[in-house]
Amino acid sequence: MFNNKIILVTGGTGSWGHELVRQLLPFKPKEIRIFSRNESNQFAMKQEFNHNLKLRFIIGDIKEKKALIDASQHVDYIFHLAALKHVPVCEEQPVEALKTNVIGTQNVIDAAVYHRIKKVMYISTDKASDPSNFYGLSKAMGEKLIIHANTLNTNTKFVCIRGGNVLGSNGSVVNVFKKQIQYNKKVGITDLNMTRFFLNVEDAIKLVFKATLESIGGEIFVMKMPTCRILDLAQVLIEASNIKNVDIEILGIRPGEKIHEMLLSEYESTKTLIFDNDYFVILPAINIKGLKEHYSKYKSVKIINYNSSTGLMNKEEIKDLLMKGRLI
Template identity: 75%
Template sequence: MFKNQTILVTGGTGSWGHELVRQLLTYNPKEIRVFSRNESNQFIMKQEFDNHPKLHFIIGDIKEKDILLESCQDVDYVFHLAALKHVPVCEDQPLEALKTNVIGTQNVIEAAIACKVQKVIYISTDKASDPSNFYGLSKAMGEKLIIHANTLKTDTRFVCIRGGNVLGTNGSVIHVFKKQISQKNKVGITDLNMTRFFFTVQDAIELVFKATEESVGGEIFVMKMPTCKIIDLAYVLMEAAGKKDVDIEVLGVRPGEKIHELLLSAYESESTVNYDDEYFVILPSIHIKGLKEHYSQYKSANLKNYNSSTGTMSKDEIREMLQKGGFI
């Protein structure tokens, strides 16, 4: 699918972007353009990939459409990962989140259409489902813009992929917990009942490629992800560190934070099909020619919602997941 293709990755120096680029290189693309505003991360990533001749690094911000138009020239695929992602940051600076996550996404759409890109893949989050914070709201708006772009007079197709938390990404709870355990012998937990969807970035990217290849355009692919209690995750990390006397401090829920996350809301479930063992697909409420016909063979998901509080992993399963990701 990606052989001899030119690919642009916005937010390409982040955790998702780093793994995405690594796996893309195995497909022998013509060129991968790594677009981000972080000069230091670009320098580090360039060294990690041994100045790979197929990687081209671009300093830019998706809030500036001119640089996106230049970067999208002759591009076949755009993976749109760039975003302000931290809930407290977006709560404190909602206007900046709006500029990046909403207006920036519209800039990506317009640049892709102008440059006749084949397909744009927008990486979304479980926080976009029935959002309770500005980050989730801004990503939900990004989803709406991406879906709507398929109604425009263009051959460029746009698809959303929604997932939960990826282990070990920047600011991940795993890094926070490991540091607290080793340095303070104490772990801060927002709420003892809190649950989250988790899986490895390697698995996430493999599923992204699948949706990229099989999507029509206009749908939201929702990853079926394992879920765990955050306190159980902390206990497994304590055991792995050989610590038995670690204190648990309950911090309280932060502004905009949920106890349980949704990958699929009750409203969305009404138009969701069970695609396969790895994905649900949400069909849009707006009309996109041929889309509902394409998915007419698939059965309804028959879900009230897809909530992280159900089917949580055991500690052994969490340990296995962390070992697979190389975190313990």
């Protein structure tokens, strides 16, 4: 699929971007363009990949449409990862989140249509389902724009992939907890009952490739992901650290935070199909030619919603997941 193709990755210097590039290279693409605004991260990534000649690093911001149009010339596939992702930051600076997560996404769409790119993959978040914070709201708006783009006069296909938290990614709670354990001997948890979806970045990218291959445009692929209590995660990390007398401090829920995240809302479940063991597929409310016919043989889900309070991993399973991700 990617052999001898040119691929653009927005936000490509982040954790998802690193792993995406690592897994793309064996497919022998012609070129991978890493588009981001962080010069130092680009320099570090260039060294990490031993100055691989297939990688082209482009300084740019998705808020600038012309920069995206220039970067997208002759591109076959776009993986759109760039976003403002931290809930408190987006709550405190919603206009900046709007510019990046919504207007920036529309700029990606415009660049893709302009250059007649084959397919655009938009990486979304569980916080876009029934959003309670501005980050989730902005990503939900991004999903709507991406899905609507399939109604435009273009052969470009636009697809959403919605997933939960990736273990060990930049700003991940795992990295935060490990630093708190090491330096403070104290872990801050907002609520003892809080649960989250988690997956290793390596597995998440494999699922991204699967959706890229299987999608036809206009659908939202929802990753099926394991869940855990944040308290259990913290306790596993404390035990693995071999540091004694680490306290757990209850901080209280931050603005916009939920106790349980949701990958599939009650409203969305009425339009959701069971794709396979890895994915649900949400069909859009708007009409996209050929989409409903393509999925007509798939069965509807029999759940009211899909949230992180069910199917919780025990501590041993959490430990196995962390070990697989080389995080302990």
